[in-house]
Amino acid sequence: xxxxxxxxxxxxxxxxxxxxxxxxxxxxxxxxxxxxxxxxxxxxxxxxxxxxxxxxxxxxxxxxxxxxxxxxxxxxxxxxxxxxxxxxxxxxxxxxxxx
Amino acid sequence: xxxxxxxxxxxxxxxxxxxxxxxxxxxxxxxxxxxxxxxxxxxxxxxxxxxxxxxxxxxxxxxxxxxxxxxxxxxxxxxxxxxxxxxxxxxxxxxxxxxxxxxxxxxxxxxxxxxxxxxxxxxxxxxxxxxxxxxxxxxxxxxxxxxxxxxxxxxxxxxxxxxxxxxxxxxxxxxxxxxxxxxxxxxxxxxxxxxxxxxxxxxxxxxxxxxxxxxxxxx
Numbered sequence: 001x002x003x004x005x006x007x008x009x010x011x012x013x014x015x016x017x018x019x020x021x022x023x024x025x026x027x028x029x030x031x032x033x034x035x036x037x038x039x040x041x042x043x044x045x046x047x048x049x050x051x052x053x054x055x056x057x058x059x060x061x062x063x064x065x066x067x068x069x070x071x072x073x074x075x076x077x078x079x080x081x082x083x084x085x086x087x088x089x090x091x092x093x094x095x096x097x098x099x
Numbered sequence: 100x101x102x103x104x105x106x107x108x109x110x111x112x113x114x115x116x117x118x119x120x121x122x123x124x125x126x127x128x129x130x131x132x133x134x135x136x137x138x139x140x141x142x143x144x145x146x147x148x149x150x151x152x153x154x155x156x157x158x159x160x161x162x163x164x165x166x167x168x169x170x171x172x173x174x175x176x177x178x179x180x181x182x183x184x185x186x187x188x189x190x191x192x193x194x195x196x197x198x199x200x201x202x203x204x205x206x207x208x209x210x211x212x213x214x215x216x217x218x219x220x221x222x223x224x225x226x227x228x229x230x231x232x233x234x235x236x237x238x239x240x241x242x243x244x245x246x247x248x249x250x251x252x253x254x255x256x257x258x259x260x261x262x263x264x265x266x267x268x269x270x271x272x273x274x275x276x277x278x279x280x281x282x283x284x285x286x287x288x289x290x291x292x293x294x295x296x297x298x299x300x301x302x303x304x305x306x307x308x309x310x311x312x313x314x315x316x317x318x
Contacts, residue, residue, distance in 0.1 A: 040256055041264040043271040044135065046126035055127060058134045058198045065137040065191040066119070069144065072190075073290060076183050080297045087304040094311035 101300060107293035114286035121279035134198040139279055141191040142269065143287035145213075148184040149249050150291070151177045152216065155223070156246025159239035171235055172302035174242055176295055178223045181245070183294075185217035200262055208255045209263040216252055219245040 118139070128135035155177030162170040192210070193203040204210065219241060226238045256265045272280055 040261050042267045044138075044264075044268055044273075044276060045129040046273050046275055047129040048126055050127045050129075050132060054132045057132055061194045061198060062133050062137060065194045066140060068190045068194075069140045069187055070115070072183065072187050073294070077294060077297070080294065080301060084297065084301050084304065087301060087308060090308045091304060091311070094308055094315065097315060098311060 103296050104293065107289060107296065111286070111290045111293050114282075114289055118279070118283050118286050121282050125279045126273070126275045131199050134195055137191050137195040138268075139283045140287075141188060141195060142280070143284045144184050144187040144191065146284060147287050147291045148181055148188055148216075149253065151180040151184060151295075152220070152246050152249045154295075155181060155220070155242045159242035159246075163236065163239045163243075168306065171239070172306060173299055174239065175227060175302055176298035178220050178227070178238075178242060179298060180291070180295060181220040182217065182224060184291075185213070185220065189214065189217060205262055207261040207263065208259040209252070209261050212248065212252045212255050216245060216248045219248065 122136055122139045125136065125139070127133065155174045158170045158174035158177060161167060162174060192213075196205070197203050223238050223241045223245065226234050226241060228234075230237055253266065255261065256263050257267075269280070
């Protein structure tokens, strides 16, 4: 296949991927949206005596949210550490070659 | 700079281990119950995302004006932190919204503008990685554009009608909620300092390697 053919084919596949993504986003929008948005809260109302059943309701989502934070930050820290170790290794190699 | 890693890491672990204890003792919110407690990590993460946007934008502007490579290295570190903290915000937010609003996502102005801000900085990192010659300057301009978006994201809930809680929820917190909240903000700031210091150090080491290879004529 000529280089022009490959370029055209590549552009066409990218355009098709973009069109698919746009269609999915447009289709997903109404599915997620609510019809009428109530106004947002301007203050939280703390309460001490919530019934025990309501206290632990939706605990799984709450745990998931905290896990995302912990795992996300620790993973990022670990990735930085690994990248630093690799760069330090490159630095040692470059310095030894210089000598 | 490496000497800071140890103390910051120990302090971060202590603060992040203590935070759930304080959060557990905080009062429940009347209408949302337990799920509202995502607020104690969601909002500090959003604060760090916005702080990072400013760091990336301001240092990008310094890089464009003064052509200092050190400024560019700080901006790149800041840009990556926007994406990491932004991802935390964009994942924890829908987990809260699913219960509070009954839907995972709403295309309202706060959520959409926050998503756009995150996408701008994802674009910034992609430009930096794959943009080729001149990507540093193009990326810097993108970062300034991204930073300019931050005030709109912040005030959007007060200007437009949106389901998202307004900025006043933070200033009107009662003592029982305010103490764990500001403790979490501090914990996130320390964690941010640790990650940012390590990330800037990585960029500096990379620059040293590049310089050594250039001197050796390998690049």
